Each structure stands twice: as structure tokens, then as C-alpha cells.
Amino acid sequence: MTRFLKIILGVLIFSTAVHADTGKKAVNTENTVTVHMQTSKGEIVLELDRLKAPVTVNNFVEYANAGFYDGTIFHRVIPGFMIQGGGFGPGIVRKQTRAPIKNESNNGLHNTAGTIAMARTSNPDSATAQFFINTNNNTRGLDYPSQGGYCVFGKVIKGMDVVTAIERAPRGQRGKYGDVPTEDIIIEKVTVEQPQSAAAPATP
Numbered sequence: 001m002t003r004f005l006k007i008i009l010g011v012l013i014f015s016t017a018v019h020a021d022t023g024k025k026a027v028n029t030e031n032t033v034t035v036h037m038q039t040s041k042g043e044i045v046l047e048l049d050r051l052k053a054p055v056t057v058n059n060f061v062e063y064a065n066a067g068f069y070d071g072t073i074f075h076r077v078i079p080g081f082m083i084q085g086g087g088f089g090p091g092i093v094r095k096q097t098r099a100p101i102k103n104e105s106n107n108g109l110h111n112t113a114g115t116i117a118m119a120r121t122s123n124p125d126s127a128t129a130q131f132f133i134n135t136n137n138n139t140r141g142l143d144y145p146s147q148g149g150y151c152v153f154g155k156v157i158k159g160m161d162v163v164t165a166i167e168r169a170p171r172g173q174r175g176k177y178g179d180v181p182t183e184d185i186i187i188e189k190v191t192v193e194q195p196q197s198a199a200a201p202a203t204p
Helices: 003-014 054-065 160-167
Strands: 032-039 042-049 072-078 082-085 115-118 131-134 152-158 171-174 177-181 186-192
Touching (some): 042 054, 042 160, 054 152, 054 186, 082 160
Antiparallel strands (some): 042 152, 072 177
């Protein structure tokens, strides 16, 4: 087994989760959604593509609006590959998630540097809340149709320096998990930017 395939396998294993009802809030229906992810290393701003990945974007937005990601950590970082988060709290405590969603990996988007995609198990339709941000061009091995593909649903539009800082954080083994930052890198708050049409009207 090549090192790259072992890395991919690690992404699969880390994405296994327990399912539960986390509650839902209404989401807007704009084709693009801007998300602000405040981390202990700085802010990452994402632009999500609802036109290409509607199920995936709505799922991510629902988790964000419910406050699910707030206080979670980037639990796996591999330089030259990706940073992964959205499923564990500090101390590698797994969070419960809703049921899995359909894999939309065949949507024309690619796992290039700076894109955000869903982590999952070996079952292509098993993604729940965990995501990863590519720090390299990982089209080979992650794009559809390879292994069913990993669904890209947006990109970083600001804060790649923060992504790089997270990617380069010291890491090691923590229990049965590898490539875990030695100090917790916390996702402090994830905020979905409301479209202009949904904003309150200005006072005359």
C-alpha cells in the first residue's frame, strides 16, 4: 500500500461518526454562501457552491447554524495534503451527528489546493459533518470517480495563511489517532453570512 493510499485511508477512518439529531435551522437559497470560520489561529473565509453541491452545502450550513462546529478542533493535519476538522471536541471527543448525506463528488469541482471537501468512510454516501481543506492539488486519488470521489463544495477565499499555519502545526499520536496537533487548534465560531436580501432594511 502506498503512503498516499494510507493517508486517504486515514481520512476515511477518522470520518466515522455516531449519528444523532442535532436540530436544523432554515438556510438561504443563494447559489453561493459565504462562511466565516474563526479559529484559534485566525479567520478562514469560505465560499460554498450550492449550485454544484446543494445537498452538501445545505448540510454544512445547517450544522453551522446549529452551532455544531463551534468549539470543535482540527483533529488531523498533514503537510502537503490537507487539514481535517468538524467531528471532535478538545481531547479527541467525538461529536454525534445527523444521518449521512448523498455523495455529490461528481459535480465538476476538484480537490485542488484551497478547496473544502467532505470527509467520509469507505462508503461514498457516508459523509456527515467532518470536512477537510486541501492544502495541495489532490485530484489524483480524491476526485471522482476514484474510490467514489470526495465531494468538493467550496473554496477558501480568505485566510489561506491561516490554513497553512494549521497545516504546519506540530503533530503526533494521541491515543489511537495519528497526525493530531499537539496543541488543540479550535474552531471557535462558524458564522454563515446572510444574503443581502435577508438582511433587515436600513432605517431611512
